[in-house]
Amino acid sequence: MLTSGVALGVHVPGLLLASRLEERGAEAVVEVIERLLPDDRLRMIEASRSVFHRDFRVARVGQRLASDPAQAVDDSALVALHRRWTGLGVRRVVVFSGFWLGALRRLSAMSLRLPEVTVCHVDSVDSPSFRRAGPAAADTEVIRLASSVTGDLPYTIPVTHRPPVPWAERGRRLLVHGGGWGMGTYRERAADLAAAGHVLNLVVHEPEEAASAPVGTRAYLMDPSWHPWHDDGYPPLGLLAPGRDPDTVEYRRGTSHHSSFDLAREATAMISKPGGGTLLDSLWSATPLVLLEPSGQHEEHNARLWCNLGFGVRYEQWRNAGFDPEYLRPRHEALLAAAAGPGRPRDVTEVLCTREGSSCMR
Structure with a gap:
């Protein structure tokens, strides 16, 4: 590979x-x-x-x-x-x-x-x-x-052999992230979503970002010292509780897939820019994507495809719908059908x- x-x-x-x-x-x-x-x-x-x-x-x-x-x-x-x-x-x-x-x-x-x-x-x-x-x-x-x-x-490429979590069993948390390098407007959107009453799991890349996260947010810190050329393992991720010394964070990483995917499986939606890896997570978790600004033309094409297939919505579209979680249910169902249907x-x-x-x- x-x-x-x-x-x-x-x-x-x-x-x-x-x-x-x-x-x-x-x-x-x-x-x-x-x-x-x-x-x-x-x-x-x-x-x-x-x-x-x-x-x-x-x-x-x-x-x-x-x-x-x-x-x-x-x-x-x-x-x-x-x-x-x-x-x-x-x-x-x-x-x-x-x-x-x-x-x-x-x-x-x-x-x-x-x-x-x-x-x-x-x-x-x-x-x-x-x-x-x-x-x-x-x-x-x-x-x-x-x-x-x-x-x-x-x-x-299968991310996991486990089936997606049923919609009714999801914890109503949103997963907000900026891709592997933490890029984009996800932090600003996290503040808006928290103000609208949503509870969040937020992937951060620097300890100070956790300190400024909205109240009630679980901040997961990607190990700032890790780079993909260090080893063949998946990215280390650790929960950074409010007020906790970042040096004491216990980083964990999956042995068969990346830890952030486990957060995606439980989420009502992923709020992120439309990178290719995020599309794969969305498909295998059957978690709808709320699409933020792309980082380039390839990601804009990804966003259009995901919307056209009924798997995601633009952030502005969901905001206009009042950030209603049930507005996303048909996207979850479309993802389920796409992964398991005859044309999968x-x-x-x-x-x-x-x-x-x-x-x-x-």
Whole structure:
């Protein structure tokens, strides 16, 4: 699974696919492109993450102007990576970030034999990393978890084997977050929703954000010291109680999926910008999305698709309906039908295991 740490919305689906494949007996390895970068470039990325989190306008501009991190990877690092793949007997790579396409081209130019390549698009149109990378090789298999062209969900990656929580059993809390890097207007919307009488679970990325959270809000802190290039685990998340020393937070993370998904399963709605990973959470939890401002054109396409399929509403639309939870019930029911009906998306795990034959065992 070839991912990038600059977007948890593509990294976490890569982790999920690895988990689902391992459950079937396949060997799966997650590679994060940033692990191949020199330390100074990594520090720049970490600094950018902090800036983007604090200022959404800067994040939008930075997304358009960001350079391809793979260009900073030395040839020697790529050769060493290829040597390791050969030793592991890697037969296929699944590309979740377009940043990897340039690295694969460089390996091919060195006359090094590549594994079979599958490109997996998490967003409904090409994300910035894929647009920047240009077209994949002609013989590359391309699959999409969502498609604005066909207006449907061709493929999916199971987040969990547990069924969605029935609508009547949900605790009426809303899950509010800003994606993996905590970007967007979610904090302002959290204050508005709390003022309207809703109780919230809020994912924060800095301890001081918990202190300013609305009264009655449960603030879950994503470990500020963790980055996807540190390990292959899911993002650590911990409940930060009011007045508690952030240094004493006990971070937990799931072993088969990300902890924030458990919050999504119990929620009446997720309030977030429409990243590809958030769409996947919405589908598998059958939790409607209340869509905030997108961070780019690919997320705007995601928002339109989710609204057209009846899975989500724009924030302004729900506000005009008085923030009524029952207004969202038909979206929950539509998600249930989409995941279980005859036209449900094909499981990427099944597709890969069928193709690889005996390397995947039940």
